[in-house]
Amino acid sequence: MRGIFAYIREPKLSGRGGVLFDRGMQMLDLMQDLAGPFVEVKSMISRDIWGEPGADDNAFALLRTHEGVTAQLHASATWWRETFRLELGFEDGYIWLDGLTGAAGRMGPEMLITARISRDETGRPRPNPEEQIREFTADNAMALELADFLHAVRGRGPARVGTSQQAFDAMNIVQRIYADDTAWQPGEIRAAE
Numbered sequence: 001m002r003g004i005f006a007y008i009r010e011p012k013l014s015g016r017g018g019v020l021f022d023r024g025m026q027m028l029d030l031m032q033d034l035a036g037p038f039v040e041v042k043s044m045i046s047r048d049i050w051g052e053p054g055a056d057d058n059a060f061a062l063l064r065t066h067e068g069v070t071a072q073l074h075a076s077a078t079w080w081r082e083t084f085r086l087e088l089g090f091e092d093g094y095i096w097l098d099g100l101t102g103a104a105g106r107m108g109p110e111m112l113i114t115a116r117i118s119r120d121e122t123g124r125p126r127p128n129p130e131e132q133i134r135e136f137t138a139d140n141a142m143a144l145e146l147a148d149f150l151h152a153v154r155g156r157g158p159a160r161v162g163t164s165q166q167a168f169d170a171m172n173i174v175q176r177i178y179a180d181d182t183a184w185q186p187g188e189i190r191a192a193e
Contacts, residue, residue: 001031001034001035001069001070001071001072001086001087001088001089002071002072002073002085002086002087002089003027003028003030003031003071003072003073003074003085003086003087004073004074004076004083004084004085005019005023005024005026005027005073005074005075005076005083005084005085006074006075006076006077006078006079006081006082006083007019007023007076007077007082007083007107008077008080008082018055018056018057018059018077019056019057019058019059019075019076019077020045020056020059020075020174020177020178021056021174021178023075024059024073024075024174025170025171025174027073027075027084027086028073028170028173028174029166029169029170030086031063031071031073031086032169032170032173033166034088035065035069035071036065036066036067036069037065037066037169037173038063038064038065038071038173038176039064039065039066040063040064041061041062041063041173041176041177041180042061042062042063042180043059043060043061043062043177043178043180043181044059044060044181045058045059045060045177045178045181045183045184046058046059056077056178056184057076057077057078058074058075058076058077058078059073059074059075059076059177059178060072060073060074061073061177061180063173073177082107082108083107083108084097084098084099084100084107084108085097085098085099091117092116092117093114093115093116093117093129094113094114094115095112095113095114096111096112096113096114097110097111097112097113098110098111098113099111101136101137101138101139101141109135109136109137110135110136110137111133111134111135111136112133112134112136113131113132113133113134114131114132114134115129115130115131115132116129117129118130144161145161145162148160148161148162149162
């Protein structure tokens, strides 16, 4: 699994936690939801180019679950192309989620790209398999989350998305990523003014 999250951070409009805490947590939440909790963390964090103490502009993490699923994350505020991409690789194919509809169109159209492995006559995988691309234009994430919340409030079952446990798990892995880089000097994380 590989996740890339890049956006051009505007310090006056963003939170003061840096790119990983401010926005990369969304990608980590999705990665943990798909792979399970990460138990092993290795990371490197780079300083903030705007000079804000405790803020980062690039975070690199290698993660592993108990089951051995490995993941790589790069959250960046310096990569000029705003990007949201999650790549899942399997023995017989891959699935990529590229773009983020709800990001005011800044991260490109939301597409689901899938491909199955294609082998040559000797059984070796061919490069560049035929891909199936499905584009999503509707931004209905908030409506789905609200419906799930109302379902739980009305006593029809527990909340499935956006739970306090999921929020805790995402913040916990972010904290562990920061903590793993012994050269990183965190500062006070403050809300945007």
